[in-house]
Amino acid sequence: MDESYPTPSRRRPGPGGPGRPEEGVSAGRAPAAPLRAAIRGVLAIGGLLGVAWLVGPGETPPPPCSNAIGRHPGLVLTTAMSPDGRRLASGGYEGSIRIWDVAGGDLATVLEPGDGPVHGLAWSPDGSALAAAGSAGAVTVWDANTWGRVAEMEGEPGRARGLAWSPDGTTLAAGCLDATVVLWDAASRRPRAVLRGHSGGVNLVHFSADGRTLVTGGSDGLVGTWDMPAGKLLRLHRAGVVALSGLAGTPGGDAFATCNIGPGVFRCRPGEPLTEGTALRGGGPYVALATSRDGRLLAASTIDGAIDLWRLATPRRLATLRGHYGTIRSMAFTPDGRSLLSGGSDGAIRTWRVGDDDGPGAPDPAP
Secondary structure, three states: OOOOOOOOOOOOOEOOEOOOOOOOOOOOOOOOOOEEEEEOOEEEEEOOOOOEEEEOOOOOOOOOOEEEEEEOOOOEEEEEEOOOOOEEEEEEOOOOEEEEEOOOOOEEEEEOOOOOOEEEEEEOOOOOEEEEEEOOOOEEEEEOOOOOEEEEOOOOOOOEEEEEEOOOOOEEEEEEOOOEEEEEEOOOOOEEEEEEOOOOOEEEEEEOOOOOEEEEEEOOOEEEEEEOOOOEEEEEEEOOOOOOOEEEEOOOOOEEEEOOOOOOEEEEOOOOOOEEOOOOOOOOOOOOEEEOOOOOEEEEEOOOOEEEEEEOOOOEEEEEEEOOOOOEEEEEEOOOOOEEEEEEOOOEEEEEEOOOOOOOOOOOOOO
16 A cells, blocks of 8 residues: 655635635635626635535525634644534544544644554444554554543554444444454454455455444555345456555445546445446546535545535535645544544645525435
């Protein structure tokens, strides 16, 4: 697995420095002096913050807000939203885990695992624990009330990267650089099974909402689907010739995968072959993916620091959001789908308002 990271692109920072709105734009406010252009019945609205909304006839866009709530000293490698949407955990290349209060934007605490860069984070379904995977491969579980270490998963994990809890909280899955997926029993902290099928490191793992399917993505360009809890390999899908960089799922069981130099986004449905480009036409290549909890919205980040926001039912690109100064490696929606938080190679944690009563996060109109 390539563990090198791109250098943030150089852009003129605003008065608040990198990761802050540029000059002329106040944090949390709509871009000033928007530029409007009509193209074939679609109105494109852009502003100094670098946000472009695509508006169809009769539609009114909400003003998207971007605010840098805090920073890491270095690159942000991973983020995870707590189940109740009140806290965001972010892991940095410098080795810290930072816990943010989503509503107030305050830094609640800083954890120092002492295991090098933090590559994976996952909250338990009840929000009582946070699992973290460090550079040396150890998987540590933290108590989310006291922030004390409560467990270190036993057994050689093969240098864990991606993490995911089963919906019932009994299993913690870890994708590892030795091409395996380790399933830990949460109670005993011991490996229950080791899944083999990939030919390269596994850096992405995702459980379906019902817990019956585990989806994995690896540096071999393959997407694996596994029957759970048996751990039986159902299918390996070829999604590219390079490492997959993003994986996200919906409540309906669909999974989406992407690689940052590949041809696009792939949709994986249970029991069906992998399909390319059917979800997002005209977008990409993308680095990271995130879906809203209701499965209506998908956020996809580009290597130059933009985020495309898609409505999956149509499918249609709703907006392009800009505010980071380098690659965005991880994103997370709040449970209500109204806000998106992102972490980039500029070290910034940004929050975006992506839905309100009239915005893209609102329910689709009745047919």
